[in-house]
Amino acid sequence: MKRNIGDLAIFGGSSAFLQPLYVGRPNIGDRSRFFDRVNWALDHQWLTNGGPLAREFEQRVAELAGVRYCVSTCNATVALQLLARATDLSGEVIMPSLTFPATAHAFRWLGLTPVFCDIDPSTGCLDPALVEAAITPRTSAIVPVHLWGRPCAVDELAKVAADHGVKLFYDAAHGLGCTSKGRPIGGFGQAEVFSFHATKVVNAFEGGAVVTDDEELASRIRAMHNFGFSQGRVSTEAGINGKMTEAAAAMGLTSLDAFEETVRQNEANYDGYQSELADLAGLKVVAFDPEERNNYHYLIVEVDAAETGVHRDLLGDVLRSENVVCQRYFSPGCHEMEPYRSERPVTLPHTERLAQKVLALPTGPTVSREDIRRVCDIVRLTVERGHEVTRRANERAESTAGGEGKGSK
Numbered sequence: 210m211k212r213n214i215g216d217l218a219i220f221g222g223s224s225a226f227l228q229p230l231y232v233g234r235p236n237i238g239d240r241s242r243f244f245d246r247v248n249w250a251l252d253h254q255w256l257t258n259g260g261p262l263a264r265e266f267e268q269r270v271a272e273l274a275g276v277r278y279c280v281s282t283c284n285a286t287v288a289l290q291l292l293a294r295a296t297d298l299s300g301e302v303i304m305p306s307l308t309f310p311a312t313a314h315a316f317r318w319l320g321l322t323p324v325f326c327d328i329d330p331s332t333g334c335l336d337p338a339l340v341e342a343a344i345t346p347r348t349s350a351i352v353p354v355h356l357w358g359r360p361c362a363v364d365e366l367a368k369v370a371a372d373h374g375v376k377l378f379y380d381a382a383h384g385l386g387c388t389s390k391g392r393p394i395g396g397f398g399q400a401e402v403f404s405f406h407a408t409k410v411v412n413a414f415e416g417g418a419v420v421t422d423d424e425e426l427a428s429r430i431r432a433m434h435n436f437g438f439s440q441g442r443v444s445t446e447a448g449i450n451g452k453m454t455e456a457a458a459a460m461g462l463t464s465l466d467a468f469e470e471t472v473r474q475n476e477a478n479y480d481g482y483q484s485e486l487a488d489l490a491g492l493k494v495v496a497f498d499p500e501e502r503n504n505y506h507y508l509i510v511e512v513d514a515a516e517t518g519v520h521r522d523l524l525g526d527v528l529r530s531e532n533v534v535c536q537r538y539f540s541p542g543c544h545e546m547e548p549y550r551s552e553r554p555v556t557l558p559h560t561e562r563l564a565q566k567v568l569a570l571p572t573g574p575t576v577s578r579e580d581i582r583r584v585c586d587i588v589r590l591t592v593e594r595g596h597e598v599t600r601r602a603n604e605r606a607e608s609t610a611g612g613e614g615k616g617s618k
């Protein structure tokens with residue numbers, strides 16, 4: 210256990226972890242089941258193009274999401290683009306800035322204009338009143354994000370979309386297995402998009418899905434993700450190749466088999482972090498509503514630099530020196546990145562404030578209770594002695610800069 214600031218690796222102590230402790234370790238499940246499935250695909254020599262494993266994966270995702278249709282895809286970014294094409298979007302799409310850049314890039318890549326809207330700071334998700342104020346005659350859709358798996362204000366957003374006659378579909382990349390007022394994420398808006406990237410709660414190496422109750426929309430997307438073929442090999446419109454392979458589906462199914470156990474372990478980790486850090490002034494663990502079903506996949510802390518004396522970035526540097534590979538999910542906001550920053554400068558006070566504070570810490574089945582205790586010891590030492598840590602880090606930076614200056618003469 211580190212008792213003094215001098216024990217921190219950033220100031221010359223030895224790293225707390227010999228091996229890196231990552232955010233976003235893949236949830237693999239029973240690898241022998243994975244190999245069985247891959248062998249089955251190899252034996253049957255059917256590797257892609259809507260094979261039986263992809264179809265089984267779709268069925269199981271649809272069940273979990275409580276919807277009638279699921280189309281699996283090669284990733285969520287392409288799934289968002291398929292949805293944009295299949296709903297004939299044009300002009301502007303309102304979305305949050307506090308998200309992974311894929312949300313915005315998916316639409317920008319198609320020539321649509323992402324319009325970033327501020328969040329409700331208590332949820333990190335789009336503020337419906339601000340969304341309404343951002344609607345213009347060019348708006349064709351609202352694409353909210355269930356950030357970190359916490360549900361958006363779905364009823365209010367549905368009303369705004371209906372009142373203004375614009376499409377509403379969700380980036381639910383983080384939301385598999387979560388609910389809003391007891392209703393599963395997946396069934397809100399015209400459609401929702403899940404990600405099954407390696408780092409997600411269920412992984413298919415890379416993968417995504419569009420889920421919906423709209424039969425026509427589902428069949429248009431199914432055709433579009435296979436070159437626009439709806440029957441036989443005659444395209445009915447311009448499509449793309451957005452299909453999930455059988456190997457990816459084998460991984461997805463195996464990861465899905467382990468889903469309940471993964472969530473149970475994530476929740477235990479979340480409880481562990483909550484209890485270790487509960488009384489730490491100026492730092493809070495972003496909470497999940499215990500009345501809802503949550504996947505607890507992202508463990509986010511908010512660091513108040515004014516109160517603790519230490520900025521989130523310095524806490525991140527301290528942790529990384531200890532081999533704790535934390536992530537700034539999601540900072541800076543998309544509106545502060547290119548091309549958006551140059552193309553359409555905006556100020557989003559709530560987003561900017563929250564983006565300065567958030568840090569994702571390691572969780573998932575590979576992270577033990579003892580790992581959490583040790584991570585939290587480092588966090589506690591750094592935050593409780595925040596002003597001193599900052600002063601020493603600044604002194605160290607100045608002396609390094611001075612040394613470099615001398616060396617370069």
Ligand code: T4K
Nearest residue numbers: 231232233234235284285286309311312382404406407408
């Ligand atoms: N919408 C939202 C809201 C999203 O968060 C995302 C993706 C998307 C849309 C688009 O979904 P996809 O098109 O990707 O399906 C990672 C993921 O690449 C990205 O999918 C995800 N969000 C985002 C939140 O996280 P990076 O840039 O942080 O990835 P990387 O390579 O730095 O890895 C992050 C951490 O995961 C590291 O600590 C290492 C660990 N890791 C990563 C990989 C790939 C592993 O331990 N094993 C692995 O195989 O974006």
